[in-house]
Amino acid sequence: MADSILSQAEIDALLSRGGAVEPHAQLTTAFKSALVGTTAHFQVLMPHTVQIEGPYVEQVQQTLDVLFMEDAVVMPAMIGEGVLFAVLAFTEAQQFADYLG
Structure with a gap:
């Protein structure tokens, strides 16, 4: 028998969701709304088309220090009156910063 594509933690999380189709409807x-503002903001900064997928809200079973790599950084983006924080690997953040100049 082949190994499962999902980990046991992912299977358990799916089973524990219950019958709700979208348990995080307000968060999503x-x-x-934040992504619409983010897309418009980046479109002004870059001459290329910006397409953001998601959002995807996922229940996790592990603590955050296990989920994120050691070189993760948080990138704030001002959107209207609020701030959106993106968690990126340092190398991705550096590439993004280099691209923006």
Whole structure:
């Protein structure tokens, strides 16, 4: 028998969701609004088309120090009156900063 594509923690998380189709509807709605602003903001900075997928809200079973790599950085983006924080690997953040100049 082949190994499962999902880890046991992912299987357990899916099983524990219950019957709700979207348990994080309010959070997802807020993220979608923020992403519209983020897309518009980056479109002004870059001459290329910007497409952001998601948002994806996922229940995790592990502590955050296990989920993120040691070289993760948080990148703030001002959106209207609020701030969106993106968690990126340091190398990705450096590439993004180099691209923006």
